[in-house]
Amino acid sequence: MMLRIVALLICFVSPLLQAAPVIAQRPIDLDTGSGVLHGSLLLPMADKPVPVVLMISGSGPTDRDGNNPQGGRNDSLRKLALLLANHGIASVRYDKRGVASGQPLAPDERTLSVEGYVADAQAWAQKLKADPHYGQLILLGHSEGALIAALAAPQAGADAVVSVAGSGRPLDQVIREQLKGRLPPDLEQRAGQLLDRLKAGQYDADVPAPLQVVFRPSVQPYLVSLLRQDPAAAFARLTVPALIIQGRNDIQVGVADAQALKAAQPKARLVLIDGMNHVLRIVPNDLKAQVASYNDRNLPLADELGRNLVAFIQSVH
Known part of the structure; x- marks a missing residue:
């Protein structure tokens, strides 16, 4: 009886294995x-x-x-x-x-x-x-x-x-939306200014510490290339x-x-x-x-x- 069950199991599983x-x-x-x-x-x-x-x-x-x-x-x-x-x-x-x-x-x-x-x-x-x-x-x-x-x-x-x-x-719109209401008003305003300058192709080294992760000077050349897309x-x-x-x-x-x-x-x-x-x-x-x-x-x-x-x-x- 056990052999029969095993045989039936093999018949059932084999097509699945072959399909992989x-x-x-x-x-x-x-x-x-x-x-x-x-x-x-x-x-x-x-x-x-x-x-x-x-x-x-x-x-x-x-x-x-x-x-x-x-x-x-x-x-x-x-x-x-x-x-x-x-x-x-x-x-x-x-x-x-x-x-x-x-x-x-x-x-x-x-x-x-x-x-x-x-x-x-x-x-x-x-x-x-x-x-x-x-x-x-x-x-x-x-x-x-x-x-x-x-x-x-x-x-x-x-x-x-x-x-x-x-x-x-364009990415500047996405970033503005993501930052809206999540930063103190002064930092949100400064982020907007940075986005405006970068979108115009201009770099800005005056980046407050809390904004460095997004706007650090070393990433600004990439952001300029991205913001024009x-x-x-x-x-x-x-x-x-x-x-x-x-x-x-x-x-x-x-x-x-x-x-x-x-x-x-x-x-x-x-x-x-x-x-x-x-x-x-x-x-x-x-x-x-x-x-x-x-x-x-x-x-x-x-x-x-x-x-x-x-x-x-x-x-x-």
Whole structure:
């Protein structure tokens, strides 16, 4: 009787085991001409080319896995890469110059710029386009990475673009909104003055200590390059299929941003996910729970995120 039960169990489990793809996980590097960027490749084994997603992480020192020493360790992009691989979709995620293993390429953050990040994304894309293991190339950007993806896509030869929690407004508007009511009036006023000067392309070394984390002089060259960008305008220039994914419980980027991207690119598909926050988890709209989620690697990704993303990628031809 026991043997029969075991045999039935094997018959039931075997098809599930066979359905799981074999996935190669290995490092992948890019020689930029000014140093080597390091990344992680997940490649499902297949007898034909598979779609490949180039993941571009968000702002500040956010690494290839979506972790940030200032903003939490939650492995959001690593988990997303694993999800895609389990559905037969390859991915490459990488440390940007100046971040984690990319630190040697920009030991002085004064050398960083949006244009430099765009050029790196385009170089990664060209490397993947030349590899016969891959079919369609999808650029996926999270948060600020969504802007980099939209700017890089035309020259990268991307077949599609995905914006996840991407802003639909210039950054100065986002920063003003995030700081509003969270600083003493004098500091909020000074932050506004700094934003005005940086948006005009002017540096300002007189930064009060509480504002250094955002406006320190060494990061101002990057901010100047960022503040002259218009995410909605960049998204409007796309000529390939595009997907906009936005969580309704995101405390950093709002639904209005996603709707602004959709208005700029009416052909894009817009997906709003109830309960999803900025690190792609289902979390109550409560500040304490939100902050905790940024440092919780065990929380699963939002189910709707995976379903919509996989369906979109599989529809790209």
